[in-house]
Amino acid sequence: MLGEYLPILVFLAVGFGLAVVLLGLGLLAGPRRPDAEKDSPFECGFPAFEDSRIKFDVRYYLVAILFIIFDLEIAFLFPWAIVLDTIGVFGIVAMGIFLTILIVGFIYEWKKGALEWE
Amino acid sequence: MTFEQIIFYLFSAVLVAAAVGMVTVRSPVYAALCLILSFFTSAALWLLLEAEFLGLVLVLVYVGAVMVLFLFVIMMLDLNTDPLKEGLVKHAPVGFVVAAVIAVEMILVLQSAPFQIATPLNPAPANNTEALGAILYTDYVYPFEIAAVILVVAIIAAITLTLRRRPDSRKQDISQQVQVKRADRVRLVKMKAETKEQA
Amino acid sequence: MNIVIAMPEIFLLSTICLILLLDVFLREDCRMITYLLTQVALLATALLAYGAMDGEKTTGLNGMYVRDDLAGVLKISILLLTFVVFVYARKYLKDRTIWVSEFFLLGLFAVLGMLVMVSANHLLVVYLGLELLALSMYALVAFNRDDGRSSEAAMKYFVLGAIASGLLLYGISILYGLSGKLEFAEVLTYVSSQNVLENIPLLFALVFIVAGIAFKFGAVPFHMWVPDVYQGAPTAVTMFLGSVPKVAALAMLLRVLAESMGAAQPGWAQLLLVFGLLSVFLGNLIAIAQFNLKRMLAYSTIAHMGFILLGALTGTTEGYSAALFYTITYAMMAAGGFAILILLGREGFEAETLDDLKGLNERNPWYAFIMMVFLFSMAGIPPTVGFYAKLSIIQAVMQAGYLWPAVFMVVMSVIGAYYYLRAIKMIYFDKPEQTAPIQAELDFNILISVNGVLMVLLGLFPSALMGVCSAAMVASRL
Numbered sequence: 001m002l003g004e005y006l007p008i009l010v011f012l013a014v015g016f017g018l019a020v021v022l023l024g025l026g027l028l029a030g031p032r033r034p035d036a037e038k039d040s041p042f043e044c045g046f047p048a049f050e051d052s053r054i055k056f057d058v059r060y061y062l063v064a065i066l067f068i069i070f071d072l073e074i075a076f077l078f079p080w081a082i083v084l085d086t087i088g089v090f091g092i093v094a095m096g097i098f099l100t101i102l103i104v105g106f107i108y109e110w111k112k113g114a115l116e117w118e
Numbered sequence: 119m120t121f122e123q124i125i126f127y128l129f130s131a132v133l134v135a136a137a138v139g140m141v142t143v144r145s146p147v148y149a150a151l152c153l154i155l156s157f158f159t160s161a162a163l164w165l166l167l168e169a170e171f172l173g174l175v176l177v178l179v180y181v182g183a184v185m186v187l188f189l190f191v192i193m194m195l196d197l198n199t200d201p202l203k204e205g206l207v208k209h210a211p212v213g214f215v216v217a218a219v220i221a222v223e224m225i226l227v228l229q230s231a232p233f234q235i236a237t238p239l240n241p242a243p244a245n246n247t248e249a250l251g252a253i254l255y256t257d258y259v260y261p262f263e264i265a266a267v268i269l270v271v272a273i274i275a276a277i278t279l280t281l282r283r284r285p286d287s288r289k290q291d292i293s294q295q296v297q298v299k300r301a302d303r304v305r306l307v308k309m310k311a312e313t314k315e316q317a
Numbered sequence: 318m319n320i321v322i323a324m325p326e327i328f329l330l331s332t333i334c335l336i337l338l339l340d341v342f343l344r345e346d347c348r349m350i351t352y353l354l355t356q357v358a359l360l361a362t363a364l365l366a367y368g369a370m371d372g373e374k375t376t377g378l379n380g381m382y383v384r385d386d387l388a389g390v391l392k393i394s395i396l397l398l399t400f401v402v403f404v405y406a407r408k409y410l411k412d413r414t415i416w417v418s419e420f421f422l423l424g425l426f427a428v429l430g431m432l433v434m435v436s437a438n439h440l441l442v443v444y445l446g447l448e449l450l451a452l453s454m455y456a457l458v459a460f461n462r463d464d465g466r467s468s469e470a471a472m473k474y475f476v477l478g479a480i481a482s483g484l485l486l487y488g489i490s491i492l493y494g495l496s497g498k499l500e501f502a503e504v505l506t507y508v509s510s511q512n513v514l515e516n517i518p519l520l521f522a523l524v525f526i527v528a529g530i531a532f533k534f535g536a537v538p539f540h541m542w543v544p545d546v547y548q549g550a551p552t553a554v555t556m557f558l559g560s561v562p563k564v565a566a567l568a569m570l571l572r573v574l575a576e577s578m579g580a581a582q583p584g585w586a587q588l589l590l591v592f593g594l595l596s597v598f599l600g601n602l603i604a605i606a607q608f609n610l611k612r613m614l615a616y617s618t619i620a621h622m623g624f625i626l627l628g629a630l631t632g633t634t635e636g637y638s639a640a641l642f643y644t645i646t647y648a649m650m651a652a653g654g655f656a657i658l659i660l661l662g663r664e665g666f667e668a669e670t671l672d673d674l675k676g677l678n679e680r681n682p683w684y685a686f687i688m689m690v691f692l693f694s695m696a697g698i699p700p701t702v703g704f705y706a707k708l709s710i711i712q713a714v715m716q717a718g719y720l721w722p723a724v725f726m727v728v729m730s731v732i733g734a735y736y737y738l739r740a741i742k743m744i745y746f747d748k749p750e751q752t753a754p755i756q757a758e759l760d761f762n763i764l765i766s767v768n769g770v771l772m773v774l775l776g777l778f779p780s781a782l783m784g785v786c787s788a789a790m791v792a793s794r795l
Contacts (some may be wrong), residue, residue: 002122002165005165009125014169014198029175055169056194059280059281060194061191062276062280064183064190065187065280066273066276067183068183068184068187071183073269075179076254076262079247079248079251079254080251080255082247083248083252087251087255087256088253090256091255091256097266098261098263101266101267101269102270104267104270105270106273108274109273109277110275112281113283114277
């Protein structure tokens with residue numbers, strides 16, 4: 001059973017190896033002559049005006065959180081789809097109730113305007 | 119040592135290293151990346167235990183969604199990271215004591231007889247996802263529906279705590295744009311043609 | 318499968334969904350409809366729960382749900398207390414600009430979580446019910462989002478609460494690893510077959526589970542969140558948090574410790590003894606030093622929770638009934654006490670220091686009298702119900718053979734009476750610092766009066782409620 005995952009393991013190993021080799025080669029073969037000016041942040045020829053971190057609208061996070069909730073919901077759908085033919089009507093009804101409850105939440109967020117980008 | 123065990127120890131070593139890195143590195147972005155690495159390696163460990171569904175969900179939900187949100191917050195947010203690290207050395211002894219206690223407890227629990235079984239009591243099902251699905255929507259239907267309610271509470275809580283209406287924002291309402299009638303925009307006024315003398 | 322057995326929960330969930338849908342389609346100025354529907358839903362669910370009490374113990378939903386008289390009593394108290402708390406909270410929310418329906422919706426979800434906990438017959442269901450309750454509570458504490466203190470309190474509550482949930486879950490997972498079971502009866506079969514004090518992994522599981530439960534009670538040494546959260550949260554939320562969830566916490570204790578691990582009583586009784594005595598000690602002592610009324614009530618809560626834990630640790634029917642009686646009556650007096658705080662506050666002013674109580678008698682003698690009854694009851698002075706509640710706990714503790722803990726409880730109650738009496742002195746003998754009139758709507762006045770009078774009536778005729786409590790315990794074979 002686990003043998004099926006061998007290609008993924010090989011893939012991981014090759015990916016890791018490639019990253020090490022490429023970065024290592026760059027480190028070894030490339031010329032590196034750092035100085036203070038080179039290492040300082042660069043903004044169109046000026047010294048950097050401000051930090052790149054700013055106060056950010058919480059709205060972005062709200063969208064991300066709402067996405068996570070529905071992402072979790074999707075995770076519940078995968079096993080359900082696989083066993084649907086064995087669990088029968090009961091399983092369909094169970095998932096129906098699950099989705100109905102979440103759809104109520106979805107209507108709430110839609111009507112509240114949480115999905116609108118003002 | 120079998121090949122499987124070698125893989126197991128390899129991933130475990132990476133997991134422990136990533137977890138240690140997560141609490142010790144200075145930059146929060148590196149810390150988040152370390153956390154992602156530890157999620158990935160735990161997912162790999164679960165795959166080794168033939169719990170594929172859980173492993174994949176860990177990658178899908180935590181790495182794919184939760185950590186992206188984390189990184190997003192850490193990279194964008196206006197937070198000064200230096201004070202966050204100040205207490206690290208001061209609180210380290212307490213942290214080590216707690217970690218040691220938990221470690222000893224885990225060792226004691228895992229060395230006890232009920233956990234010393236060489237082969238699982240029930241053989242692992244051929245298909246983990248199927249085995250989960252077979253009971254999740256039938257035997258465990260009550261907890262399953264409660265989970266839906268918890269998700270709805272999360273939606274309501276997130277919206278209650280963060281959603282603010284902005285009266286001054288200028289947004290485009292497409293349905294209003296489509297519904298507009300000619301009369302709303304253009305007014306045709308009938309008037310006499312002007313001549314030069316009147317002016 | 319027997320789904321009908323969970324009728325109260327199903328009904329409440331359907332009503333919540335309906336209210337949620339209706340609310341988003343209502344205009345801003347129709348919030349009153351949401352409020353009224355919420356109250357009707359609570360009362361109707363209480364009726365359903367009452368109708369389901371038949372003196373028998375039935376399980377359903379694949380052994381995950383239990384219906385017995387204990388669940389019935391707990392559910393009815395939770396629902397009625399929430400009803401009263403929401404009436405009080407309406408004044409608070411309307412006076413300020415936070416009259417929004419989310420308070421009631423999140424409150425209803427919290428109630429649903431409590432009902433799930435109360436009727437749980439499976440460790441997983443207990444955990445999920447607890448999370449549903451806790452998640453709603455975190456959001457409610459942060460509810461006044463423009464207030465920095467409220468957000469800070471919510472952060473502390475959330476982080477500590479998450480750790481406590483983690484501890485509980487860790488304990489449950491060890492227990493599952495040992496027994497391979499999660500259903501209470503099956504766990505009990507396993508625990509009965511073991512020598513608890515020599516089975517190290519089982520002891521660890523027990524320690525983690527008791528720690529999780531003690532956190533929910535706010536018992537020492539897991540009490541750090543209580544004062545900060547009580548102080549930071551909006552008073553209406555503090556009132557809700559400080560009263561109703563205590564009933565659910567007791568339900569969790571009875572279900573998880575007494576029912577599924579009753580055979581391990583020698584193990585968890587030791588832990589509860591330490592936690593209970595520490596809570597009674599620290600809660601009463603630190604409360605004396607508090608001049609913030611909300612913090613004082615928070616420490617007094619810790620002391621009261623100590624009493625409940627001590628009552629429950631006896632493992633006898635008398636102890637459990639006394640703990641149940643104490644919890645229900647404490648929730649009533651806590652709700653009433655915070656309601657008076659809500660009365661004293663107004664838009665832009667939160668009554669939360671002891672000085673705000675000064676001269677309450679001159680400003681309004683009736684409210685002053687009711688507040689005195691609540692404080693007497695919390696101090697345990699006859700003829701209020703608090704006296705009888707403390708007495709029955711101490712009796713049960715002594716009968717179980719814990720003589721010195723009982724003596725200690727009496728001493729600490731006497732010390733604790735000091736700060737309640739200090740507050741009463743301020744109400745009656747000090748000059749008022751505030752002059753703003755105190756007024757409330759009719760329903761508020763009726764309920765607070767009934768609440769206050771009940772404290773005395775139950776103190777004079779405690780057997781009415783005590784009979785119900787012990788009958789429920791007997792019916793549930795505890």
